[in-house]
Amino acid sequence: MDFLKSMGIAASGLRAQAGRMRVLSENIANADSTASTAGGDPYRRKIPTFSSEIDRALDARIMKMGKIGLDQSNFRSKYDPSHPAADANGNVKFPNVNSLVEMSDLKEAQRSYEANLNIVSATRRMIQRTLDILRA
Amino acid sequence: MASPSIAANAYANLARIVDPGSLTKTTEAGGQSFASMLKDTIGSVVEAGRKSDSQTIAAAAGKANVIDVVTAVAETEVAVGTLVSVRDRVIQSYEEIMRMPI
Numbered sequence: 001m002d003f004l005k006s007m008g009i010a011a012s013g014l015r016a017q018a019g020r021m022r023v024l025s026e027n028i029a030n031a032d033s034t035a036s037t038a039g040g041d042p043y044r045r046k047i048p049t050f051s052s053e054i055d056r057a058l059d060a061r062i063m064k065m066g067k068i069g070l071d072q073s074n075f076r077s078k079y080d081p082s083h084p085a086a087d088a089n090g091n092v093k094f095p096n097v098n099s100l101v102e103m104s105d106l107k108e109a110q111r112s113y114e115a116n117l118n119i120v121s122a123t124r125r126m127i128q129r130t131l132d133i134l135r136a
Numbered sequence: 137m138a139s140p141s142i143a144a145n146a147y148a149n150l151a152r153i154v155d156p157g158s159l160t161k162t163t164e165a166g167g168q169s170f171a172s173m174l175k176d177t178i179g180s181v182v183e184a185g186r187k188s189d190s191q192t193i194a195a196a197a198g199k200a201n202v203i204d205v206v207t208a209v210a211e212t213e214v215a216v217g218t219l220v221s222v223r224d225r226v227i228q229s230y231e232e233i234m235r236m237p238i
Contacts, residue, residue, distance in 0.1 A: 001214075004211055004214065007207060008207065015201065135221055
């Protein structure tokens with residue numbers, strides 16, 4: 001049934017946005033994680049990607065989390081010779097995570113999630129209203 | 137002067153409805169299809185109920201996604217709602233027929 005199909009598609013969007021939230025929370029939580037060895041690389045920011053694919057069981061195009069990319073931009077560097085992860089020159093590399101960017105991405109994920117939730121509740125309301133015809 | 141032909145058509149239709157042969161045939165066919173329809177629907181409702189049950193149990197154990205539980209329960213809700221509405225409607229029609237003055 002088309003109603004159940006659209007609900008399934010919206011559910012796939014919910015799942016993908018939940019996965020995006022997981023990646024973003026990983027980025028935010030690791031915003032200050034430095035390397036465990038001296039002079040090593042710290043946490044590298046992860047980028048969630050999405051792809052559209054056909055679900056055979058549902059016979060519709062759904063959304064899925066794609067591969068998680070790694071942000072190749074430069075790490076932040078700070079002079080702190082007493083830090084255990086400092087290199088020979090006393091510089092410590094910090095992750096290339098910008099909390100502001102992550103926060104705005106988080107808001108976007110939240111909004112997309114809400115949009116998909118609205119689809120689910122609107123579909124349910126439509127089914128309910130249609131069945132109400134029989135009850136009248 | 138169309139009224140005679142309209143009346144004739146109406147009588148012809150009435151005769152077709154009242155014709156005992158066609159009446160029994162339609163009720164038989166209708167009974168058959170309704171029974172099988174009911175059977176199919178109940179089967180799918182039971183199937184959907186099982187699915188939502190297993191999803192709920194898995195979610196309680198911390199294994200399943202909340203989204204899967206919600207969609208499974210919503211599917212069951214739709215199936216049960218449709219079945220109940222159709223059943224109520226059919227029973228209502230039956231009662232109306234039984235109340236018919238003979």
